[in-house]
Amino acid sequence: MSALDAIMGGAVGGTLYGIGVGPGDVRYLTLRAAGLIRSVDVLACFAKEGRNSCARTVAAPLIETGREELTLYYPVTTEAPVGDGAYDEPMRDFYEASAEKLADLLRAGKSVGLMGEGDPFFYGSFMHMWRRLERDFAVEIVPGVIGISGCAAKANTPLTWGDDVLTVLPGTLDEATLACRLADTDAAAIMKVGRNLAKVRRAIAAAGVLDRAIYVERGTMPGERILPLAEIQAETAPYFTIILIPGNGRRI
Known part of the structure; x- marks a missing residue:
């Protein structure tokens, strides 16, 4: 193992990683984010239906062919103020279903890296997964450069x-x-x-x-x-x- 690989670190089975991929330029990823993108068992991301994930697009140069991936497609693509039932209700159901998909992988002992633009804890969809899963599974947050x-x-x-x-x-x-x-x-x-x-x-x-x-x-x-x-x-x-x-x- 090279010194750089040691610094980046690997993934641990049964752990959910919230990976911030930064504002858009892959060169702004942290070493830890790059290491996990290359080592987790499953790479996951959110995306609009019918479109490529923006987070995956950023990380694409680091993703090898044949990696196991999971894309979670939003049912609603236009954000609304908090409290708008037309937005909140379908999104709540979506996050519940998405958390269960991730939980199934984690129970099977797989490491899962859920990528998101910017930072996972700064207006990130990852927070909804963290809130639902962190009591039952190991979770590591990998901060990213915010937009x-x-x-x-x-x-x-x-x-x-x-x-x-x-x-x-x-x-x-x-x-x-x-x-x-x-x-x-x-x-x-x-x-x-x-x-x-x-x-x-x-x-x-x-x-x-x-x-x-x-x-x-x-x-x-x-x-x-x-x-x-x-x-x-x-x-x-x-x-x-x-x-x-x-x-x-x-x-x-």
């Missing part, structure tokens, strides 16, 4: 200075709440933009920070696009879109 960090790096934009407070907001919040939160923070990152782009832009303008807002589409991925939000006229955005509002704190 916010990747987008800020590619936009060449420091997010916080000095004592700046950073607020992370989901674009699914209502417009008034978004505007209020944005007006009450030094710096912000807005996720889950998608079809909420127009609403998010209005909230940013109402909070008086449109001049600082940066639109980052598919940050670190092929097709990356970075522009001032004020120049974006579209009503919707691709799933992998984040809006950054850098802080203006004390700079030494």
Whole structure:
């Protein structure tokens, strides 16, 4: 075994690994994530029905032909605010069924690596599996570079200075709440933009920070696009879109 292989470490049977694959560029994976992607018995991922998994696409250069894989297809592909029954109920059933599929593999003594974009514990679907399985099975979390960090790096934009407070907001919040939160923070990152782009832009303008807002589409991925939000006229955005509002704190 090489020194690098020893650092990466292998997988243990009967263990569920939540593997953060980072913001989109495979080179941003951690050594531990890369080692597990190559060593677990089963590689699992979430995906939209009829589409390739984004997490698997990121990790593809590390996946050898013939690996045992499990793809869990979402029944709903457009996120909604928490409490929306039309979203919550089918997703709850889906997560229950998905957890049982993973449990069957773990009971059989297999190691399972469930890959996800960014970090497993930062708005990740893995959390729903962790909540259902961690009492009965060994679970290891492999943190990943979050999309916010990747987008800020590619936009060449420091997010916080000095004592700046950073607020992370989901674009699914209502417009008034978004505007209020944005007006009450030094710096912000807005996720889950998608079809909420127009609403998010209005909230940013109402909070008086449109001049600082940066639109980052598919940050670190092929097709990356970075522009001032004020120049974006579209009503919707691709799933992998984040809006950054850098802080203006004390700079030494």
